[in-house]
Every structure is written in C-alpha cells, then in structure tokens.
Amino acid sequence: MIPCRTFSIVAADPLAGECGVAVASKFVSVGAVVPWARGGVGAIATQSYANTSYGPTGLGLLAKGLTPQMAVDRLTSADPYSAKRQVGVVDLEGRAATFSGPECFPWFGGLTGDHVAVQGNILVGEATVTAMLQAFQTTTGPLADRLLAALKAGDRAGGDRRGKQSAALLVVKPAGGYGGLNDRYLDLRVDDHPHPVDELERLTGLWRLYFEKPSQDDLLVIDDRLAHELRDGLRRLGYGPGRDGQPWDEGDRKAFTAFSQMENLEDRLRADGRTDRQVLAYFREKLT
Numbered sequence: 554m555i556p557c558r559t560f561s562i563v564a565a566d567p568l569a570g571e572c573g574v575a576v577a578s579k580f581v582s583v584g585a586v587v588p589w590a591r592g593g594v595g596a597i598a599t600q601s602y603a604n605t606s607y608g609p610t611g612l613g614l615l616a617k618g619l620t621p622q623m624a625v626d627r628l629t630s631a632d633p634y635s636a637k638r639q640v641g642v643v644d645l646e647g648r649a650a651t652f653s654g655p656e657c658f659p660w661f662g663g664l665t666g667d668h669v670a671v672q673g674n675i676l677v678g679e680a681t682v683t684a685m686l687q688a689f690q691t692t693t694g695p696l697a698d699r700l701l702a703a704l705k706a707g708d709r710a711g712g713d714r715r716g717k718q719s720a721a722l723l724v725v726k727p728a729g730g731y732g733g734l735n736d737r738y739l740d741l742r743v744d745d746h747p748h749p750v751d752e753l754e755r756l757t758g759l760w761r762l763y764f765e766k767p768s769q770d771d772l773l774v775i776d777d778r779l780a781h782e783l784r785d786g787l788r789r790l791g792y793g794p795g796r797d798g799q800p801w802d803e804g805d806r807k808a809f810t811a812f813s814q815m816e817n818l819e820d821r822l823r824a825d826g827r828t829d830r831q832v833l834a835y836f837r838e839k840l841t
Contacts, residue, residue, distance in 0.1 A: 559576055559577065559578030559579075559580060559583055559587060559600045559601075559673065559674070559713060560576070560577060560578070560671070560672070560673030560674075560676060560681050560682065560685065560704075560707045560712055560713060561574060561575065561576035561577075561587055561588075561598035561600060561641060561671070561672060561673065562574065562575050562576075562598070562641070562669060562670070562671045562685055562689060562700055562703045562704065562707075563595075563596040563597060563598050563641045563642060563643045563649070563669070563670050564596070564643055564649075564668055564669040564670075564689060564696060564699065564700060564703075565595065565596065565643045565644065565645050565646070565647050565649075565668050565669075565696075566668065566695075566696040566699075567645055567646060567647050567668070569695070569696060569726065570592075570593070570645070570726045570727060571695075571696045571724055571725070571726045571729070571738065572590055572592075572594075572595050572596040572643060572644075572645055572696075572724070572725060572726075573588075573590055573596055573696055573697065573700055573722070573723050573724035573725060573739070574587065574588035574589070574590055574596050574597070574598050574700070574721070574722075574723045575588075575700035575701060575703060575704040575720075575721070575722045575723075576588055576598060576600070576704070576720065576721050577704055577707070577708060577712060577713070577717070577719070577720040577721075577749055577750050577753075578600075578713055578718060578719055578720075579713045579715040579716045579717060579718045580713075580718060580719060581718055581719055581744060581745055582719055582742070582744040582745070583718075583719040583720065583721055584719065584720070584721025584723070584741075584742035584743075584744070585742070585744075586599075586600075586603050586605060587599060587600050587603060587721070588721055588723040589607075589608030589609065589611070589612060590612070590723055590724075590725040590736075591612045591615075591616070591725060591736065592725040592726050592727040592728075592729060592736025592738075593645060593726070593727045593736070594612055594615050594616045594644065594645060595612060595615040595621070595642065595643055595644035595645055596642075596643050596723075596725070597611045597612060597640065597641070597642050598640065598641045598672065599611075599638070599639075599640050600638075600639045600640070600672070600674065601637060601638055601639035601653075601654070601657045601658070601661065601674040601675075602634065602637040602638060603638070604628075604632060604634070604638055604640075607628050607638070607640055610628060611624045611625075611628055611640075611642060614627055614628075615642070615644050620644070620648050620650075621642035621643060621644055621648050621649055621650035621670075622642075622648075622650040624642055624650070625640060625642055625650045625651075625652045628640065629652055629654075635652075635654050636654040636655055636656040637654050637656045637657060638652070638654050638657075639651075639652065639653045639654065639657055639661065639663070639672050639673075639674050640652050640672070641663060641670035641671065641672045642670065643668065643669065643670055647667055647668035649665045649666070649667075649668065649669055649670040650665060650670060651663030651664065651665055651670040651671070651672045652672075653672060653674065657674040657675075658674050658675040659674075659675070660673075660674075660675070660676045660677070660678050660679060660681075660714075661673065661674035661675070661676070662679060662682060663682060664682050664683065664686045666686055666689075666690060669686065669689050669690070669703075671685040671686050671689070671703065671707075673707070673712075673713075675713060675714055675715065676711060676712065676713060676714060677710070677711025677712065677713075677714045678711060680710045680711060681707045681710045681711050681712055682707070683710070684706040684707055684709065684710035685703040685704070685706050685707040685710075686703070687706070688702045688703045688705070688706035688707075689702065689703040696724055697722065697724045697739050697757065700722060700724070701722060701753070701754060701757055704720065704722070704750055704753070705750055705754065708750040717746075717747065717748060717749055717750070718745060718746070718749060719742070719743055719744050719745060719746070719749050720742075720743045720746075720749035720750050720752070720753040721741065721742045721743070721753070722739060722740075722741045722753055722757060723737070723739065723740050723741075724738045724739040724740075725737055725738055726738050739757075739760055739764075741753060741756045741757060741760060743756065761831070762818070762821075762831050762832075762835060763817055763818065763820065764820060766820070766821075767821060767829035767830075767831065767832075771829040771830045771831065772823070772827045772828070772829050773827060773828055773829060773830065773833065774827055775801040775805075775826060775827065775828060777800075779833075780797075780800070780801040780805065781797055783801075783805070783809060783828075783836070784797055784805065786836060786837075786839075786840050787805075787808045787809065787812060789840060790812060790839065790840070792808040792809075792811055792812055793808055794808040794809070795808075801826060806826055809828070810822060812836070813832070816835070816839070818832055818835070
C-alpha cells in the first residue's frame with residue numbers, strides 16, 4: 554500500500570452549519586482518499602497509510618454523539634496499524650481532535666484550535682501546520698475561503714517535502730448540494746497538476762461564479778450605458794437583443810437569459826433584470 558503523505562485541515566462553521574476538509578499531497582487524486590464529511594455531523598481527514606474506513610465509521614460515531622477525541626480513540630484502538638495512521642476530526646459544534654501514530658514519516662504532527670484541526674506527515678517541517686492553523690484563525694469569510702487560505706499557507710510554508718501533485722476542497726451542509734438534494738455544497742478536486750493548490754484556487758473561483766448567489770453590493774442596475782454595452786456584446790455573440798436607445802426590456806432580458814443559460818450562469822439571473830459584477834466580468838471576457 555502506498556502511503557498517503559500529505560497535509561490537511563478539517564474545520565467547522567457552526568453558525569453557517571458547514572464543515573469541511575482541505576488537503577494537498579504529492580499523491581495522485583488525494584481527494585479520493587483523505588476527505589470525508591457529512592452535513593450536520595462533521596468532517597474527517599484520514600492519511601499516512603490512510604484507513605479509509607475511518608471516514609464513514611468516524612462520521613457514524615460523531616452522529617451518535619461521540620466527541621471527536623472519543624471517535625479518534627475508538628478508531629485507533631480498533632486498528633492494529635494505527636501507529637502508521639494520521640487522522641483529524643471535527644464535529645459541527647467545533648470540537649476537534651488530531652492523531653499521529655509514532656510510525657508516521659517525519660516530519661509529522663498536528664495542531665487543534667476552536668473549530669479546526671490541522672495535520673501533516675513527511676512535511677518540510679512543523680512550520681506547515683503552524684502556518685495553516687494561523688491562516689485559518691486569521692482569515693474571515695465563508696468556511697471554504699478559510700480552508701483554502703489555510704491550504705495555501707501550508708503550501709507556501711513548504712508542504713509535502715516530496716513535492717506537489719494533487720489537492721481537494723470539500724464543504725458540506727444539510728441540503729447544500731445541487732438542487733438541495735444532498736449535502737455536498739462544494740466538492741472540488743485536482744488529481745494531477747504541477748501546482749495543485751493554485752489550480753484548486755482557480756476552480757474555487759469558477760465554483761463561486763456558477764453557484765454562489767451575488768451579494769447586494771455586487772448587483773448592478775442595467776442603465777442606458779450598460780444596456781448599450783450588453784446589447785452590442787449579445788449581438789456579437791449571436792443573440793438578438795432589443796434596439797439601442799430604448800430601456801432594457803423583456804426582449805433584452807430574454808437574450809441575456811439565453812446567454813446565461815448557455816454559459817451555465819442561470820443561478821445568477823435576477824427576476825428584477827439586474828446583473829452582477831462577476832457575470833459582467835465573465836461576459837466581457839467572452840467578448841475578448
């Protein structure tokens with residue numbers, strides 16, 4: 554069995570009802586092995602000769618009311634190879650625990666704080682997990698942003714001393730998935746890339762564009778100037794908006810809706826006819 558030597562973070566945002574995992578490694582498709590999470594329950598990272606049964610079994614223990622430390626104790630005591638394992642656990646209340654068996658490859662270790670556990674093995678040094686914890690604790694915003702900031706900090710601090718290959722970011726919350734039909738709010742993987750954390754950040758930006766709802770500060774009224782720009786662009790892209798010199802009307806909205814649907818931006822359409830800065834930036838990029 555190839556050891557999954559990596560650095561990871563598990564964390565929870567109880568107020569948002571979210572929990573998740575971010576991970577990077579010199580290991581192909583690390584996202585298929587390390588991260589496990591269940592909406593309304595918690596998140597687990599299993600690595601270093603990863604025991605993937607720690608994921609579903611540990612989440613089941615959390616769902617029954619065991620604390621993360623109790624879950625770690627239960628998992629490792631039942632595992633004859635626990636000396637080679639590493640695991641981080643957080644529950645939706647923000648309680649966290651991390652475990653590193655004494656036979657993990659150095660440098661190995663982990664840290665915990667409120668709502669978070671970080672851990673890594675075969676790292677350049679302790680600075681990786683220290684930087685990750687600090688980045689998580691000092692970054693504001695949604696949980697996905699804080700997890701990604703921690704992963705980037707670990708990468709900059711040295712990360713896996715063998716190099717880079719893959720990364721993943723998973724955030725769950727009840728009914729948070731596509732159409733509200735599962736808990737997978739955000740699930741992104743970079744399986745093989747020379748700069749996987751950077752690529753994961755790029756993919757997260759795309760996810761925000763396609764799936765996040767725009768804030769009120771980002772919404773733009775389509776005035777005469779913007780209407781002229783949008784009509785001109787829509788014509789160049791093969792859509793049929795209304796005539797210039799007229800207020801933005803139903804025909805214009807239909808043309809812009811057709812463009813948005815073709816580009817998978819329909820979740821950002823507004824019934825009041827406004828658009829947002831991210832869609833406008835995407836629209837302008839398409840024209841270039």
